[in-house]
Amino acid sequence: MSNTMPGTAPTHQTYSELQQAYDHFNEALFDGRLPHCLLTLQREKRTVGYFSAARFASLEGATTDEIAINPSYFAVVPLVETMQTLVHEMAHLWQQHFGQPGRGRYHNEQWAQKMESIGLMPSSTGQPGGKRTGDMMADYPVAGGRFLVACESLLTSDFSLSWYDRFPAEEHVQLGQNTVSAQLVGVMGASAPIKDNPALAGAVRPGGPSRKPIAEVAVGEVPSAPEAAPNKSNRIKYTCGGCPKLSVWGRPNLNIVCGDCGSRFVALN
Structure with missing residues (x-):
């Protein structure tokens, strides 16, 4: 049974919001130079998002890049963090068209410099002190940097994300509590949507539908997983x-x- 209001289309709503964010950051951080791409939602394990060059082709033979975002994190990480993921991948798209990408998944020095120039500090840990380059890279916002300024102007407009995955993993909740974005003071979107919206907190159940809603979990507590079967593999x-x-x-x-x-x-x- 659907609980959506008559006349709404969640697919159109969700992708229109992501496109709005892409267009905003393209103008604010990349001087409007980035070409169109196909934005998708993908629940890839162990990644919050990815960029794939020329991944899709049209009936006419034209190609377009893909930026994929993992919606499993949307409810439990700050909205600023979700926007960071989008801009992180947009930096890859910029490098694909205007720079020299690293081999495979490697985030090279050119990419790191571009990230810094738009107000995101590359970090292998997502925290200050991490490595600036490497295969697996996160980032955090630079205080007073261009990204936070652009993010604030987006979030004070009519922008929002309307739909959220109800069943994130427990580690997603932990990540949302530990990000640099979650420690920002006086910044819109620096808290997880489940903290700002009681109705959403009552609907989201980390770990699956049989678990209790996040609204019933104590502040700072990561929901405990159900008792696991004995481990017979000795690993x-x-x-x-x-x-x-x-x-x-x-x-x-x-x-x-x-x-x-x-x-x-x-x-x-």
């Missing part, structure tokens, strides 16, 4: 305490330290 999962998206598998009782942020890995099962 357990470890997650970095400072880089929530970084995990490894290994034998019990390992003592692992992250080479990027220096935090210890925590056993999850």
